[in-house]
Amino acid sequence: MKVSTTWILPCALLLAACQLVTSQDEPGALWIPVRITQVAELERQNGTAGGSSAEGIGAWFQNPSSQVSAHYVVDQQGVVAQCVRERDTAWANGRIEAGADPWWTTNPNAVTISIEHVKSATDNSNELTAAQRQASWRLIRNIIARNPGIKAAWADSTGGITGHYSISPISRERCPGPFPWAEMFEAIGGSGDAPCVGTVTADALRVRAQPNTQAAIVATYYNGDSVTISERVTGESVSGNTGWFRVAQGYVSAYYITLRDPKPEWCFK
The missing domain is CATH 3.40.80.10 (Peptidoglycan recognition protein-like)
Known part of the structure; x- marks a missing residue:
């Protein structure tokens, strides 16, 4: 190690x-x-x-x-x-x-x-x-x-x-x-590109194959789970929030994710 x-x-x-x-x-x-x-x-x-x-x-x-x-x-x-x-x-x-x-x-x-x-x-x-x-x-x-x-x-x-x-x-x-x-x-001559990481706030958050609630469910996250986000896209509105995050298995609604600091600008805009 x-x-x-x-x-x-x-x-x-x-x-x-x-x-x-x-x-x-x-x-x-x-x-x-x-x-x-x-x-x-x-x-x-x-x-x-x-x-x-x-x-x-x-x-x-x-x-x-x-x-x-x-x-x-x-x-x-x-x-x-x-x-x-x-x-x-x-x-x-x-x-x-x-x-x-x-x-x-x-x-x-x-x-x-x-x-x-x-x-x-x-x-x-x-x-x-x-x-x-x-x-x-x-x-x-x-x-x-x-x-x-x-x-x-x-x-x-x-x-x-x-x-x-x-x-x-x-x-x-x-x-x-x-x-x-x-x-x-x-x-220190390093890379300061912060990752985009969030915490799930829903009791059970379905991961979808596409950024909408009708797409196939490919995985489930649970309250308190940490997720690493690779992209923010626009999809179906969930409680007025049209943001969706691309995660390892698919897409989750941004409405159910609390972003953690520090975070890159693309992650929340």
């Missing part, structure tokens, strides 16, 4: 088979080690929803009562702290929730590299500072250079970069909060 599929995302103290590592991956980062288990893989961006410094968040991760950790912390002054080696598992992601992106089929902690961005607001409403952005983009470039399995693009089933909301859209819908995704992708 480490080689083939990797994500970057922005440690519970697991005493069984754990070790205390002694050096960091990122040159110049503060080394604030926590006890860990094993292997990481994608990249996820987080906001801390409180806190003031990388050192303070790192110290909290070292506290056994925190039951949490991340690979990196980037504070508003641009200070970077590393708490878990990239090859090892940090504990920042929680469980996969209803409506999560469909490629999350295993424990996200085991396949991600997590970056926490210090935000003093408990709702993660702070924008990243200039120093924070510069430090974070440099860190992400370095992580990708060290981990060829991570692609510099929006996450999908083959890896990439996303936010905590991708895993936990209910409890972490505001994580990382305001985040300059386009600027980040430009800075």
Whole structure:
């Protein structure tokens, strides 16, 4: 998994088979080690929803009562702290929730590299500072250079970069909060073309062979299912909405889909 599929995302103290590592991956980062288990893989961006410094968040991760950790912390002054080696598992992601992106089929902690961005607001409403952005983009470039399995693009089933909301859209819908995704992708030389993803709101949504309710039913989605959309077309009006989305098996009415941010303009216009 480490080689083939990797994500970057922005440690519970697991005493069984754990070790205390002694050096960091990122040159110049503060080394604030926590006890860990094993292997990481994608990249996820987080906001801390409180806190003031990388050192303070790192110290909290070292506290056994925190039951949490991340690979990196980037504070508003641009200070970077590393708490878990990239090859090892940090504990920042929680469980996969209803409506999560469909490629999350295993424990996200085991396949991600997590970056926490210090935000003093408990709702993660702070924008990243200039120093924070510069430090974070440099860190992400370095992580990708060290981990060829991570692609510099929006996450999908083959890896990439996303936010905590991708895993936990209910409890972490505001994580990382305001985040300059386009600027980040430009800075790391990647592809910032966001996928169009939605969540089914109907109890049972029929997938049709054509964009109308008389066409053959080819599949069924259920409330909370996540769907990846490849095209928006005009079809039969459903409760005043003439939009239909092309999905893997056919077409679904846009009336029963809530689009998730960030989303490309073509997806909703």
